Amino acid sequence: MEKIVKILQKNYQGYRKQTQRVRGGLVRSQFGETSEAIFMNSGYVFESAEEAQARFAGEIDGYLYSRYGNPTVSTFEERMSLSENAEACFATSSGMAAVFNSLMCCLNSGDEVVSSWSLFGSCYHIFDQILPRFGIKTHLIDGTDLEEWHEHINEKTKCIFIETPSNPTMEIIDISAVSKIAHQNNALVIVDNIFASPILQKPIELGADVVVYSGTKHIDGQGRSIGGAILSDNKYYEEFLKPFLRHTGPTISPFNAWILLKGIETLEYRMHQHCDNAIKVAKYLLDHPKIDNTIYPGLSNHPQFNLATKQMTKGGSVVTFTIKNDNAFNFINGLKLFDISNNLGDTKSLVTHPASTTHRVIGESGRKKLKISNNMVRLSLGLEDVEDLIEDIDHSLKLVQ
Numbered sequence: 001m002e003k004i005v006k007i008l009q010k011n012y013q014g015y016r017k018q019t020q021r022v023r024g025g026l027v028r029s030q031f032g033e034t035s036e037a038i039f040m041n042s043g044y045v046f047e048s049a050e051e052a053q054a055r056f057a058g059e060i061d062g063y064l065y066s067r068y069g070n071p072t073v074s075t076f077e078e079r080m081s082l083s084e085n086a087e088a089c090f091a092t093s094s095g096m097a098a099v100f101n102s103l104m105c106c107l108n109s110g111d112e113v114v115s116s117w118s119l120f121g122s123c124y125h126i127f128d129q130i131l132p133r134f135g136i137k138t139h140l141i142d143g144t145d146l147e148e149w150h151e152h153i154n155e156k157t158k159c160i161f162i163e164t165p166s167n168p169t170m171e172i173i174d175i176s177a178v179s180k181i182a183h184q185n186n187a188l189v190i191v192d193n194i195f196a197s198p199i200l201q202k203p204i205e206l207g208a209d210v211v212v213y214s215g216t217k218h219i220d221g222q223g224r225s226i227g228g229a230i231l232s233d234n235k236y237y238e239e240f241l242k243p244f245l246r247h248t249g250p251t252i253s254p255f256n257a258w259i260l261l262k263g264i265e266t267l268e269y270r271m272h273q274h275c276d277n278a279i280k281v282a283k284y285l286l287d288h289p290k291i292d293n294t295i296y297p298g299l300s301n302h303p304q305f306n307l308a309t310k311q312m313t314k315g316g317s318v319v320t321f322t323i324k325n326d327n328a329f330n331f332i333n334g335l336k337l338f339d340i341s342n343n344l345g346d347t348k349s350l351v352t353h354p355a356s357t358t359h360r361v362i363g364e365s366g367r368k369k370l371k372i373s374n375n376m377v378r379l380s381l382g383l384e385d386v387e388d389l390i391e392d393i394d395h396s397l398k399l400v401q
C-alpha cells in the first residue's frame with residue numbers, strides 16, 4: 001500500500017467488518033464518483049527528473065509503476081487487509097500466483113517445507129515437482145494427524161503450508177495446534193483459506209502468519225476474473241513479499257482488482273447463502289441410496305466435524321461425494337442446471353470430476369494418496385433456488401445405476 005493512498009483515503013479502521021468490506025480503501029478522485037474508479041494505467045508521470053529520482057529513492061511519496069502499485073489495486077489490498085485484520089496485503093494475478101509467491105519469496109535452497117498431501121492439484125504439483133528443483137525439501141504428510149506435524153517440523157523447516165478445508169476431500173487441519181508446533185520451530189505458517197473465505201474462517205486470529213486467496217473463487221464469486229491476494233504482517237511483507245513480487249511481477253490487472261474489490265462488498269451475504277444451499281444439498285445426498293460418502297464440513301458425519309465447527313462458522317460452498325455403482329460421468333452429464341466447470345464459489349452452481357480435471361496433474365498414485373476416486377464428484381453450490389438444485393441432482397441420480 002503506497003503511503004499517498006493512506007493520506008487521501010478515509011480511515012475505516014474503527015468500523016465493523018461489513019462496513020469495512022463496503023468502504024475500506026476507498027479513495028475518491030476529484031470527480032467525487034460514488035463507486036470506486038478504475039485507474040487503468042501502467043505508469044505515472046513525474047513533474048521533473050528530480051522528482052522521478054526522489055520518488056524512486058523513496059524520499060517523496062507516490063506511485064512509480066503499476067507493477068509496484070496502483071490506486072485501484074491498493075483499494076483492493078486495503079479492503080482485504082481490513083477484512084482479515086492483517087497488517088499488509090499484496091494482490092496477485094491469480095490464486096496460484098499467491099500460493100507460489102507466498103512460498104518462493106521466503107524460501108532458499110536447503111530449506112524444508114511441510115504440508116498436508118491433501119491439496120488442490122496445482123498446489124500439490126508445486127510441492128511435489130517444482131520446489132524440489134530448487135533444492136527445497138518438501139514433506140507431504142497426513143495433515144489431520146498432529147503427530148505427523150510434530151515429526152516433520154524441525155529447525156530446517158522455513159515454512160509450513162495448510163489448505164483447510166482441502167480441495168476436494170475437505171480435510172480439516174487444526175490451524176491453532178499446527179501453528180503452535182510451527183512457531184516452536186520458528187517456521188512461518190501459510191494458510192490457503194480459499195474454501196472458507198475470510199467470512200467463515202480467520203486464520204490470522206487462529207495463529208497463522210500468512211493467508212493466501214484465490215480471488216477467482218468467492219471474492220469475485222461471479223465468474224468474471226482471475227486474481228489472488230497474500231495477507232501478512234508488515235515484517236513478512238517488507239522482508240520477503242514486497243521485494244520479491246515487485247521484481248518478479250505476478251501483478252494483478254487494475255481491472256481485475258476492481259472486480260474483486262466490488263465482490264468483497266457482497267461477499268458476506270453471498271457466503272451465507274452458499275453455505276445454506278450447500279448444507280441442504282449435503283443432507284439430501286447423505287440419505288440417498290445411490291451415494292456413498294458425502295463429505296461436507298458442516299455435517300456431523302464429517303470425521304473432523306468438531307474441529308470444523310471450532311475454526312469455521314459454517315461449512316462452505318462445496319460438497320463432495322462418490323457415486324456408488326456407476327461412472328460419475330453419467331451423473332455429471334445428466335445434470336441440466338449445474339454447469340460442468342472446475343471453478344468454485346460462483347453464483348452459478350458448478351459440477352466437477354476432480355480425478356480428470358483439477359487433480360489430473362497429480363497422476364493416479366497421487367490421487368490414491370489423496371483418496372480421490374474416479375467415482376468422486378465435487379459440487380460448488382451457487383445462489384440459485386436450492387429446491388431447483390436438489391431437483392436437478394435428483395433427476396440425474398435417477399439416470400445412474
Ligand SMILES: Cc1ncc(COP(=O)(O)O)c(C=O)c1O
Pocket residue numbers: 094095096097099120123163167192194195214215216217226227228343
Ligand atoms: C485450494 C485452492 N488453492 C488455489 C487455487 C488456485 O486459484 P486460481 O485458480 O485463482 O489460480 C485453487 C483453485 O481452484 C484452489 O482450489
